[in-house]
Amino acid sequence: MPRLLVGGAVLAIVAAACGGGASTAPTTAPTGTPAASVGTEPTADPMADLITAAQAEGTLTTIALPHDWCNYGEAIETFKSKYGMEVTELDPNAGSGDEVEAIKANKDNPGPQAPDVIDVGLSFGPSAKDEDLLESYKVATWDTIPDDAKDAEGYWWGDYYGVLSFEVNTAVVSNVPADWSDLLKPEYKSQVALAGDPRTSNQAIQTVFAAALANGGSLDDAQPGLDFFKELNDAGNLLPGIATSATIASGDTPITIRWTYNALSNRDTTAASGGPEIAVVVPTSGRFAGVYVQGISAYAPHPNAAKLWNEFLYSDEGQNIWLKGYCHPIRYENLVETNAVPQEQLDKLPDVAGAVFPSLDQLNAAKELITTQWDTAVGLNIQ
Amino acid sequence: MASIVSWPPTISPWAVVRYWFRARRQPPEGKERRARFNPFAWLVFILGFLYFFLPLVGTFIHSTRTRPDNLLAYKQVLADPKFFGGLVYSFTVGVITIIVSLLIIVPTAYWVRLKVPRLRPLVEFVTLMPFVIPPVVLVFGLIRVYGSRPLLLLSSNTGSDIVLVCAYVILSFPYMYRAVDTGLAAIDVRSMTEAAQSLGAGWVRILWQVIFPNLRTALISGAFLTLAIVIGEYTIANFLARIDAFGPYLSLLGRNQPYQPAAVSLISFALTWLAMGAIAFLGRGAQTRVQVAGAR
Amino acid sequence: MAVATRPDGQGVPSALPARRRFNLAWLGLLPFFLFSVAFMFLPAIYLVVGSFRNNDGDLTLQNYVDLQTGIIPGAFLTTIEVSLVTAVAGGIFGLLLAYSVILGGLPRFLRTALMTFSGVASNFAGVPLALAFIFTLGQLGFVTVILKNLGFNPYESGFRLTSKLGVELVYMYFQFPLMVLIIAPALEGLRRDWREAAENMGASTYQYWRHVALPILTPSILGTMILLFGNSFGAQATAFQLTGGTLNLVPIIIGAQIRGDVLHNPGLGFAMAMGMVAIMAVSIGLYALLQRRAERWLRS
Numbered sequence: 001m002p003r004l005l006v007g008g009a010v011l012a013i014v015a016a017a018c019g020g021g022a023s024t025a026p027t028t029a030p031t032g033t034p035a036a037s038v039g040t041e042p043t044a045d046p047m048a049d050l051i052t053a054a055q056a057e058g059t060l061t062t063i064a065l066p067h068d069w070c071n072y073g074e075a076i077e078t079f080k081s082k083y084g085m086e087v088t089e090l091d092p093n094a095g096s097g098d099e100v101e102a103i104k105a106n107k108d109n110p111g112p113q114a115p116d117v118i119d120v121g122l123s124f125g126p127s128a129k130d131e132d133l134l135e136s137y138k139v140a141t142w143d144t145i146p147d148d149a150k151d152a153e154g155y156w157w158g159d160y161y162g163v164l165s166f167e168v169n170t171a172v173v174s175n176v177p178a179d180w181s182d183l184l185k186p187e188y189k190s191q192v193a194l195a196g197d198p199r200t201s202n203q204a205i206q207t208v209f210a211a212a213l214a215n216g217g218s219l220d221d222a223q224p225g226l227d228f229f230k231e232l233n234d235a236g237n238l239l240p241g242i243a244t245s246a247t248i249a250s251g252d253t254p255i256t257i258r259w260t261y262n263a264l265s266n267r268d269t270t271a272a273s274g275g276p277e278i279a280v281v282v283p284t285s286g287r288f289a290g291v292y293v294q295g296i297s298a299y300a301p302h303p304n305a306a307k308l309w310n311e312f313l314y315s316d317e318g319q320n321i322w323l324k325g326y327c328h329p330i331r332y333e334n335l336v337e338t339n340a341v342p343q344e345q346l347d348k349l350p351d352v353a354g355a356v357f358p359s360l361d362q363l364n365a366a367k368e369l370i371t372t373q374w375d376t377a378v379g380l381n382i383q
Numbered sequence: 384m385a386s387i388v389s390w391p392p393t394i395s396p397w398a399v400v401r402y403w404f405r406a407r408r409q410p411p412e413g414k415e416r417r418a419r420f421n422p423f424a425w426l427v428f429i430l431g432f433l434y435f436f437l438p439l440v441g442t443f444i445h446s447t448r449t450r451p452d453n454l455l456a457y458k459q460v461l462a463d464p465k466f467f468g469g470l471v472y473s474f475t476v477g478v479i480t481i482i483v484s485l486l487i488i489v490p491t492a493y494w495v496r497l498k499v500p501r502l503r504p505l506v507e508f509v510t511l512m513p514f515v516i517p518p519v520v521l522v523f524g525l526i527r528v529y530g531s532r533p534l535l536l537l538s539s540n541t542g543s544d545i546v547l548v549c550a551y552v553i554l555s556f557p558y559m560y561r562a563v564d565t566g567l568a569a570i571d572v573r574s575m576t577e578a579a580q581s582l583g584a585g586w587v588r589i590l591w592q593v594i595f596p597n598l599r600t601a602l603i604s605g606a607f608l609t610l611a612i613v614i615g616e617y618t619i620a621n622f623l624a625r626i627d628a629f630g631p632y633l634s635l636l637g638r639n640q641p642y643q644p645a646a647v648s649l650i651s652f653a654l655t656w657l658a659m660g661a662i663a664f665l666g667r668g669a670q671t672r673v674q675v676a677g678a679r
Numbered sequence: 680m681a682v683a684t685r686p687d688g689q690g691v692p693s694a695l696p697a698r699r700r701f702n703l704a705w706l707g708l709l710p711f712f713l714f715s716v717a718f719m720f721l722p723a724i725y726l727v728v729g730s731f732r733n734n735d736g737d738l739t740l741q742n743y744v745d746l747q748t749g750i751i752p753g754a755f756l757t758t759i760e761v762s763l764v765t766a767v768a769g770g771i772f773g774l775l776l777a778y779s780v781i782l783g784g785l786p787r788f789l790r791t792a793l794m795t796f797s798g799v800a801s802n803f804a805g806v807p808l809a810l811a812f813i814f815t816l817g818q819l820g821f822v823t824v825i826l827k828n829l830g831f832n833p834y835e836s837g838f839r840l841t842s843k844l845g846v847e848l849v850y851m852y853f854q855f856p857l858m859v860l861i862i863a864p865a866l867e868g869l870r871r872d873w874r875e876a877a878e879n880m881g882a883s884t885y886q887y888w889r890h891v892a893l894p895i896l897t898p899s900i901l902g903t904m905i906l907l908f909g910n911s912f913g914a915q916a917t918a919f920q921l922t923g924g925t926l927n928l929v930p931i932i933i934g935a936q937i938r939g940d941v942l943h944n945p946g947l948g949f950a951m952a953m954g955m956v957a958i959m960a961v962s963i964g965l966y967a968l969l970q971r972r973a974e975r976w977l978r979s
Contacts, residue, residue, distance in 0.1 A: 061624070068639045091621035093634050097938045097945075098519065102622065105523040109530030111538035112624035121941070190818065197924035200935040200943075240841045240925040246810055249641035250445055252817045262639070270641045274450025367941050375750050375927070424783025431776045431793075431855065435800060437822055438852065441815030442807070491711040498704040504967040506708065508960060509715050511905070514913035515955040516723055517933055524722025549718045556715075558801075561906045562861050565899045569868025600867055604860035607798025615802045645814075648807040652799055659795040 047140070050311065051083060053304035059086040060305040063102055063115040064094040068265050070160055071325025078321060079312050085305060088112045096120035096202065103133045103297045116306040118295050121202040123363055125156035125293040135298040137307055139314040144334040148359070149291055156295045159313065160327035162259035163352040164203075164210045164288050167266065169254040171276035177255065179284045180214035180228065189236050193243040193253035195262075198374045206290045207257045208374070209358070209366045214286025219358045222366035226377040233378050249275045259290065260350050264326040280350065287355040291330070316340045328352070439649065446645035456646035466647070469629035470614070470654060476544070476628065477613035480551040481606045484559045487552065488605075492563040493594055496572055510560040513553055518618040525550055526622065543623050550619050551612065558608035566601025567594075603666045607659050614655055730949035742950035754927040755954065758912060761843065761928065765850045766907035770900060772851070773858020773907075781866045794863065797856030804853050805916035812849050813921070816840050846918045846926055853914075854907050861906065865899040897973040905966045909959065929955060 054060075060079075067073030076087050090113070091098065099118040106114035120128070128134050129151060136154040149158030166183075168176050173191065177183050183192055196204035212218070212225030232238040241247075243256035245266050258266075260282065267278040294313070296306045312318045319329035323345055335341050358366070449455040460466055495503050513521075529536040529546050536542030575597070579589045595602070617630025625631065633647060733739045745751070780790040803811075815822050816833075817840055826833060839845055869892055877887040915930035924931055929951055936948030 066639065067635065088624055089626065089635065090624060091618070091631070091634065094621075095938045097941075097943070098622075101519075101523055101938075102526075105526040106530055108532065109526060109535070109537050111530065111543065113526055113530060113537055113543070113622060123941070194923065197919070197935070199924060200938070200941060202941060205941060240921075241813075241923045242920055244806070244810075244920075245639045245641045246445065246644065247813060249448070250814060250817075251819050252813050266639055266641075269639060273455060273640075273642050274452070275448065275641050371941060371943075421779075421784045424779035424785055427772075427775045427779040428783070428785060428789065428793075431772070431779075434855075435796065435852070438808070438811035438815045441813075441821055442811045444821055445810075445814045487711055487714055491708055494704070494707040498707060502705065502708065504963055506711070507905075507967075508963045509712070509719075511909045511959055511963065512715075512719060512723075512956070514909035515952060515959050516719065516726065517913075517930065517937065517952065519934075519938060520726050520949075520952065521719070521722055524725050525718070527725055528721050546718075549714075553715070553719045557906055557909060558857070558861075561902055562864075564902060565861050566864040568899050568902075569864050598864070601864040604794070604798075604863060607795070607860060608801050608857070611798055611802035615804075644807070645810065648803075648811075652803065655799045656795055659798040660791070663791055663795055 047311065050304060050308050054302070054308035055084060057302040057305045059088060059112070060302055060309055061088045061090060061112055061114060061116045061300075062309075063090040063099050063117075064092060064096075064119060065089060066092040068269065069325070070261050070322050070327040071265070074324065075313065075318060075321045078317075079309060082312070083308065085308075090115060095200070096124045100124060100128050100131075100133065103128070103299060104131075107299045110301045114297070114299060114301050116297055116300040116302050117309055118297065119159060119292055120295065122158075122291050122293055122360060123367070125151060125295060126360065128295060129155040133298055134295045135300065135303065135306075137296050137310065139310050141314045141331060141334075144331045145314075146330065146333075148357070149293075149330055156293045158291045158330040159294045160261075160322050160329050161289045161291045161357070162261045162327055163282055163350070163355045164207055164257055164290070165260045165263050165350065166279075166281040166283060167248060167256050167258050167263035168279045168281065169248050169251055169276050170279050172251040172254040176279050176281055178281060180211055180286050183237060183255070184231060184235055186235065186237075188255060190239055191253070192232060192237050192255045192257075193239040193241055193247070195243045195256050195258045197242070199371045202290070203259060203262075205367055205370050206288060208370045209363075210257075210283075210286050210288030212286075212366075213288055213356065214283065219356060219362045220365070222369050225366075226370065226373055229378045238378075245270065248278070249273075251276070260352065261326040264350070282350050282352055287352060289352070289355040289357045291357065320345065323349070326350070439652070442645045442649055446642050446649060449642050456642040457650065459643060460646050460650055465632050466650075468627060469632035470651065472627045473614045473620075473629040474610070474658060476548060476551065477610040479548050480555060480613055481609045483548060484552045484555045484609055485602060485605070488556065488559045489563050489595065489598070489602075490590055492560055492567055493572065493590065496564070496567050497576060507560070510556040513556055518554075518616075519622070521550065521553070522619045522622040525619075537623070543625060547620060547623050547625050547628075550623075551609070551616065554612055554616070554619075555605075555609040558612075559605040562601045562605035562608065563598060566598040569601075570597050599666060603663060606662055606666075610658065610662070611655065614651070726949045726952055729946055730953050732946045734944060734946065739946075742944070742946045743953075745944075745947055746950055746954055750927050751929075751932065751951065754929050754932055755958070757843070757927055758929045759958065761847055761850070761918075762908045762911040764847050765854050765911045766904045768847070769851050769854030769907050769911075770858050770904040773855045773903075774862055774896075774900060776855060777859045777862050777866055781863060782869070793859065797859045799856075801853050801856040801860065804914060806920045808849060808852055809917050809920035812840060812845075812852075816845075841922050841925070843926060846921055849917055849921065850911055850914065854911065857907055857910060858903055861903045862896075862899060865896055869895065894973070898970055901966060901969055901973060905962060908962060912955065912959070 062076070065072040065076070067076070076089070079085060080087055090102065094102070096118075099115060099120055102113070102115050103118065118128075125134075134155045138154040139157070142150075142154070142157070145157055151157065166177055170176060173188070175187060177185070177188065182188075194204045194207060195201070198204040198208050208225040208229060209222050210225070211228040212222045215224035215228040217224035229238065239253060241253065243253035247253040248256060248266070249270050260280065263278075263280040267280055270276065270278050294310060296303065296310065300306050313322075314331065316335065319331050319335055320341060322329040323332075323335075323341060326349065328349070329335070336346070446456050447453045452458070491506065495506050525546055526537065528534060529542075530538075536546050572594070575593050576589055579593050584593070614629055617628070617634050620626075620628040621631045621634065626635075629651070633644070633651075636643060636647060730742055731738050731740065733741055776793070779785060780793050812820075814820055817823065818834060823833060840849070873891055873895075874887060877891050882890070913930055915928055915934060918926055918928055919931050919934075924935070933948045933951050933955075936943045936951070937945050
């Protein structure tokens with residue numbers, strides 16, 4: 001008898017798994033566009049309705065939001081206190097792949113394991129949309145988001161960007177490098193480490209792509225980036241291993257390359273602990289910007305909370321919170337035009353003039369090249 | 384000799400001397416014979432000690448590099464209520480996991496050894512499977528199975544806790560099975576069973592009163608390993624939204640703090656060590672082995 | 680009629696054919712198998728099914744074909760090598776360590792200290808372990824600095840914590856304790872009478888170990904080594920932090936395919952996991968063969 005049950009269950013699960021490729025049709029949500037003028041807080045009734053509906057749901061489930069990434073910690077706390085909502089934070093260290101997988105696995109689950117909103121790398125926006133995992137929604141300030149950073153139908157939209165910069169432990173490195181070519185100098189022997197694995201980490205792949213820009217390549221040609229790192233490795237400057245805030249502070253990996261917001265927030269936390277002074281340098285050439293995108297899960301158990309969260313993030317208040325975390329929020333130009341940013345915040349932001357944004361196709365082509373060639377081209381592999 | 388045993392002792396000095404000589408030649412029953420000073424054993428131990436302690440010292444040195452207050456990281460960690468809350472939660476889950484795992488594994492290992500040795504490779508294969516299934520695959524698989532009808536367990540907190548415990552029991556299988564199997568190998572299972580059966584004991588009684596007590600060291604080893612896994616695990620706890628557990632607390636602490644994670648890992652190391660000590664103390668019982676069978 | 684004899688030597692004259700008793704006995708393992716199915720195999724089905732899918736969702740065998748391309752075969756070899764080395768070396772030194780506290784005449788409290796410490800250390804892995812070793816033996820680690828002050832720079836002699844040897848050295852931190860904890864009951868099971876009997880017959884310490892103790896312990900040692908092998912086989916976070924993925928280990932590549940910030944081929948990752956399952960099965964097969972030989976004399 002137990003065997004029959006088990007056998008039946010196995011058959012059922014296998015059948016479900018095999019047929020699981022075609023997802024069930026998500027409930028289409030009306031694209032919410034509360035009538036409001038561009039660049040101001042939405043005040044019309046739809047917003048109040050949304051708040052009530054969200055509060056009825058009571059909780060929001062987020063994923064992959066470390067508290068010190070773009071000041072998400074403050075964003076979450078402000079959201080909680082402003083609207084009286086609870087927030088369940090799933091794995092803050094999850095990668096974009098995990099976030100998408102979490103949506104897929106939790107399709108029928110109304111529990112707290114199902115993420116309501118995701119914050120993923122640019123290439124994941126369209127692919128999640130293709131897999132029918134996202135729900136379309138346009139925030140009140142939709143029109144102020146640049147066109148090339150959002151999906152026309154409202155399935156995903158850019159949230160913030162940063163520029164790749166050098167993070168340097170000045171206690172170990174007295175002569176701070178100013179540009180990519182400086183990194184090749186012999187004084188930096190065994191001092192440069194990446195903050196991730198270029199085969200899996202968005203930040204690390206863009207690092208290689210950025211090096212291409214400074215090494216004679218372009219947004220269409222990422223090969224010089226690989227060449228640069230090969231040269232760096234041959235010179236003995238490149239360390240294997242992942243640079244973390246601990247290894248930077250200890251001096252084991254005194255130079256690394258990260259998004260400005262990560263580097264700057266790390267500089268602050270290290271200073272708060274009395275650690276060595278960290279310099280954050282945006283390289284003079286090869287300024288490369290990377291965008292992350294927001295999306296709402298089509299299977300979100302709390303869709304109204306998800307929408308409210310996005311309304312909050314894309315209001316001036318939310319965008320300023322991101323800005324405090326040294327991120328350039330996607331509405332940055334608009335905020336500056338309407339003088340919505342305190343001057344002292346503006347002054348703290350690094351100068352990223354001339355930074356280039358790759359398109360989706362360019363990103364995918366570069367990613368293809370870098371992830372497949374990294375092992376062989378750079379020659380770091382241990383045999 | 385009898386004069387020694389009574390209290391208050393009415394000891395004659397000669398009795399003492401006689402006793403002392405005899406004790407030197409022949410240690411009392413039940414105590415392990417103390418070997419002579421064994422330099423090899425000391426050398427091995429010292430090498431092991433160095434290997435284990437130096438990295439902890441390195442971590443400690445790093446964690447105290449905060450200025451101006453060297454112990455800033457520790458103070459921050461210990462002041463955080465979520466730290467102890469997380470440890471208590473994970474410890475509780477750990478104890479439940481140990482109990483469930485023991486209840487499944489000990490009868491299984493015993494049965495395999497006694498009755499179905501042919502199935503042993505299959506059972507061992509199954510117990511080693513948790514090593515090759517990536518935890519993230521396991522947790523998403525669990526969500527798929529138990530996060531949808533008809534087995535919707537994950538929508539409630541209790542249900543999620545149950546799934547968490549069961550996942551940890553699975554993770555503990557390799558260690559628990561191997562510990563119990565090694566323990567069973569060291570005792571004469573067949574003779575004990577036959578002796579107990581001839582005295583009229585049923586299976587449950589045999590397991591409970593004959594097998595379990597003789598596996599004390601093995602069970603404690605298995606318990607240690609399981610507890611360590613549960614306290615340190617965070618992938619499954621995270622994706623199952625068990626954010627009160629210790630692992631998720633650690634990951635929220637942020638990889639981006641320079642000194643605090645080192646302090647956290649040392650503190651949790653020390654506290655887990657204390658917990659193991661408590662388990663060892665509770666599980667100590669009689670030092671002598673119960674020998675049901677005679678010499679083989 | 681023939682007496683039904685079974686490999687365990689229990690010859691039982693019985694009117695029932697031996698097969699019937701075997702079937703009934705199998706049921707005793709049902710709780711274990713049911714639990715494993717419910718909480719391991721059922722969830723893992725999507726791994727098996729996924730290994731036959733490509734990114735577009737079609738069923739295909741391409742993932743298994745791709746297992747032979749690129750860095751993957753080398754990764755399997757490297758992973759097996761690292762696991763074998765840490766299993767054997769970890770097993771040997773772990774055995775010696777357990778011996779030293781249980782049979783080596785050390786004070787009793789050291790044994791409790793080592794056992795409890797091993798419990799904690801057995802799971803001290805991943806980023807904290809990697810960082811601990813970096814702070815100790817890294818370029819600026821305090822031991823490295825001490826050694827440099829004493830005139831010996833290990834880095835000039837070619838030592839690298841980020842090499843295969845370095846990773847193996849770090850892996851020992853959780854392999855030694857595992858061996859110590861598991862083999863402890865086996866060492867305790869070495870009866871004092873056996874030692875005394877051997878000494879009465881004139882055996883030296885070496886002879887006692889070679890002809891009495893080690894043969895008795897070998898099945899348990901083998902069993903624990905397969906555990907150490909599996910433990911190391913599935914480990915990746917430690918090596919990843921140390922080497923950033925430059926050491927190609929299968930679990931790291933699987934992680935790269937399944938998780939991570941870039942779109943990859945999860946089907947390939949699942950196929951690699953199935954490859955690991957196959958390797959595990961082969962290892963168990965080999966181990967069972969060795970076990971049978973080792974236990975043969977015990978069966979008499």
